[in-house]
Amino acid sequence: MKKLIPLFFLFFIHLFNCQYAEGQYYESEIYKLKLRIEKGDKKALYELTPYFDSSKKLAEYLGHHYHETEEFYLAKRVIEENFIFPEQAINLEEIKNSETYSDFFKKNENKIKYSPELETFYITPLKDRKDFIEFRELPIAKLQNLIKRRSEIITKDWIKARGIDVLIRQNNPESLVKICEEFYRLRDKFNFFNRDQEDFPELLKLLIHKDIGSVGRNDYRVWDTDDSNFDNKAILNLLIYFTKNYKNFVWDNSSHCFINKSLKSKQIDDITILFEELYNDNDSIALNTFIKLSQSETKRVNEISAEKERNILSSTNPIIPMFPYRFLSQLSLLTLYYRQNNIDFQGTKDLHTHIEKLSSKISFKERRAYENYLIDHITLQDITPLEYWSLIYEKRPKLSESVSRILDIYYTKNWDTILNDEKQLELYLKKSLLYGRIGINGNVNYYLFKFTGNGNDAIKLLYKIKSEDPDIVFQIENAKKMCLKSFDYPISPQKISGGNFNSEKVDLKDETEKIKVTAKDSDDFEYKILKLFSKVGYSQIPEALQILEKLNFKENSYNNKYSMFERDFGFFVIENWKDKKVRDQFLSVYQSHTEKELYKYYLDLAGIDYKNQDESLDYDKIYEILKFDIVTSFTGSQELENEVGAIVKLLESDQNTTLGYPDKLCNSAGMYICPPSDRAWEWRKYLKDKKLLRKEHSKIVSFNYGYYIDKVLVYREINSK
Incomplete structure (x- = not known):
């Protein structure tokens, strides 16, 4: 009990600090200035000056994420989000402290204006700025997809709120600049993301039947809002262009779009x-x-x-x-x-x-x-x-x-x-x-x-x-x-893990009833049932099947209550455990065969070539199975153990040893994958060391070796630290 007190104390202190930090967030003067600046208060711009020298840390919350931000960086962010800097005078990187910011403000104080439509300060009028826009022809397929989206976009709230839908119905080219203005007004900020972002450029493209490339982050020209470089700079360039040129666009009834005869657009090739x-x-x-x-x-x-x-x-x-x-x-x-x-x-x-x-x-x-x-x-x-x-x-x-x-x-x-x-x-x-x-x-x-x-x-x-x-x-x-790299069997010394431990004799009936009472919801119930049943060993398989049959999992559940029989025991060839006939057939074989005979039965049923004519195990064939038949897809992360688990269980019976591994192949509850890769490597070495092989086997490694070295051992090394 004594150990719990300091833990509780630490938790209390952490909670207090979080509350205190959150209090700072709302009480700090810089946030009041931020709100005033966003509303167009020019005086607040000047009052922001001393914060450019402040290293005081403030707590901020972005969703569930906690940040500590120095007031200097916060001040820069406020300016970046709410000021369109002139092209020649200064850029944000040049503001190093309160002195450089103050100099910039004093030199330009009389020129600084506020645009309520864009909710930003500016110096150079948009019509006097350079734009960095390029046009190219729209592929027919892309235009058709845009046409399909027209009615969806036109009915969005943002387009109705600004009367843009009315301008479009009137075939008024002012709609083009109004779209850009609203796009910029809803620009990304620290705590705001425009979820309709793709609608704006797509509507522009639809209205002029041209693809539009705008220069954004890192001076890279972007053509789609999905591009990570499509930032506020790219939106601004759209706004500048259409502010200067929207009057040059005239509605054309035959093509159902605005035409600008002076507009130059690149032709597209067949590959585009x-x-x-x-x-x-x-x-x-x-x-x-x-x-x-x-x-x-x-x-x-x-x-x-x-x-x-x-x-x-x-x-x-x-x-x-x-x-x-x-x-x-x-x-x-x-x-x-x-x-x-x-x-x-x-x-x-x-x-x-x-x-x-x-x-x-x-x-x-x-x-x-x-x-x-x-x-x-x-x-x-x-x-x-x-x-x-x-x-x-x-x-x-x-x-x-x-x-x-x-x-x-x-x-x-x-x-x-x-x-x-x-x-x-x-x-x-x-x-x-x-x-x-x-x-x-x-x-x-x-x-x-x-x-x-x-x-x-x-x-x-x-x-x-x-x-x-x-x-x-x-x-x-x-x-x-x-x-020049030497090959050695990559055997891990770790044989017991969270998904691989010895089975237990479990009172399944009693424990299941407890779970029914204590489970918080259906997901919790399924998780606890799978965790419980993953503990059972070979001898409890019939009882486990009998109880599982009476338990209901959600109809759309991603959990398969019978998955343990393939993953934990290696019954690889049985495809549909949910079919009662399949389960009954399995139980019939289970009850009429020893464990060793059972695995041989299913290996034979699958057509696996693993034995000699006299029914004895062919260790050379088994060696090749262990080498190649845990398969990772040609493309993809799916790893299939196939018959390897069953072969391992057969070897354990045949050689009367598990090589120190648990008695089950896996305890699969909560495990994404748990193929018997470790055992396969160690059994190959065992067969060779015990001189059970009669043939010379290729020294050329399997792809599985590359996967194992590249992924599994690296993953283990990370976890061991």
Whole structure:
């Protein structure tokens, strides 16, 4: 109890300090000045002067975030938010203290005016300022999307409040400048963000049928409000231009927009037009456009992709890859390389049939057999188009999972062939770099790891390459370093964790009743139930199933009350635990088999090749399963343990040891993923150390090794600190 007193005291002090700080926020004189300045009180501008020398810290709250701000920085922020500085006289960076601010104020006191429409002070009238605006033609697809939004925007409160809707109905060009004035009046401030921000430039574009680029932060020209550089400076440039030029716009009834005959706008090329079709609601149009762009002129694709990439909030058609512009940047470089080197990346008709089959919903057994067939029968010439189309179809998760395993095993089996074929080696190096630059999770990032521990023989082959391609030259040096890295099984000494501990004998019935009484709501109930049931061991499976059947989870719950049976015990091949027939069938097998027999039963059911003809375990086959069959998708973060968990449980029974790990594969409640990667590495080492292997196995590492080194061990190192 004594320990609780100081903790409570600290909490009280913290609460007091927060209240005191919040009190400072409202009581500080600078905030009163801020409010006066925002209302146009010129005298308050002068009274702000001494705060430019103050380092006193004030507490501020932005939503739930607490900040401590020196009065000097707050004073600068007040001026920045409420003053349009003249172009030549001074800029905000030049105000270092009260002296420089006072000098600026005194020199310009008689020139400073306040605009109630814009709610800001200024010196130079907008009509006398330079604007930094550029126009270009609007792609038809983009214009059509804007037309669809017209009625939505016109009915917004901000447009009605200022009478802009009336001006638009009257075809009055003054509406253009009024839109900009309201846009600037609602500019971003420390504690205000205009949630309708995109409406303003979109309405302007719709009314003049032109795309508008305005210079914003870092003097960068931005074309969309989603761009992080579209700030108050960009809004100001819009305002300046239309203030000076709105009278030059005349309504044209035939085109239903304002026309300015003196306006010069850049023509757009075919690639720019294509990019707009990525937003098309028609899946076929959007995907075919993406394919075409991936094979288009590299320089333009990269220029437009760089512009679009900054528009982080813009949503393309969901059928194309998650990060479309990153993909296009690298794919256009790859397809250029392929064409220059006469490398087929389109693939044969048969290959496309394989891709469609892998993309479809087929059973685990059929999928695994099909993957193994392709590993044995595709050629090196098939690999590049298989990778290319897997990137195009990034939104097909089953394809990504299967292709990842196929490529991993295929590259390992054919590694010597690739190393000794200069063209193939250059191709592999090129892909290894550009795939990694896409910036998405997945085994695309781990190609270079295949060089791990290759030694001097591989380095000599790398030295033979005389490529002038800077990407290949760069990657040769990285590959040499990987060749000199020694491989060792990355076994962690930590065998017990928050998601991995021994099972307990739990009174499920009694504990479940307690949870029903104590749970705060349905989410709390589900969480506590999953946490409770994640403790149970193999012997309590029937009881756990019986009780879970009677418990109701929300219909739209993201929790699966039966997920523990796959994740904690490795029953990988059972797809629908929610089906009572499936559960009854499982219980029948459970009750008629020993634990070892049960795992063998389901491995056999899945068509896993893991044993000899005499039914004894084939440790060489098992070694390969442990190496390759925990699969991370080709693109994406999904990590599938597949049959590896079941194989581990089988080995534990066969060798009568868990290697010091808990008796369960995982205690999955609250865990995002918990594949048996650690056990797989340690069991591989065990099989080798115990001389249970009869064959020589390739020293070329799996992609999973790269994933493990790059992610898991780094994550552990961070957590250990």
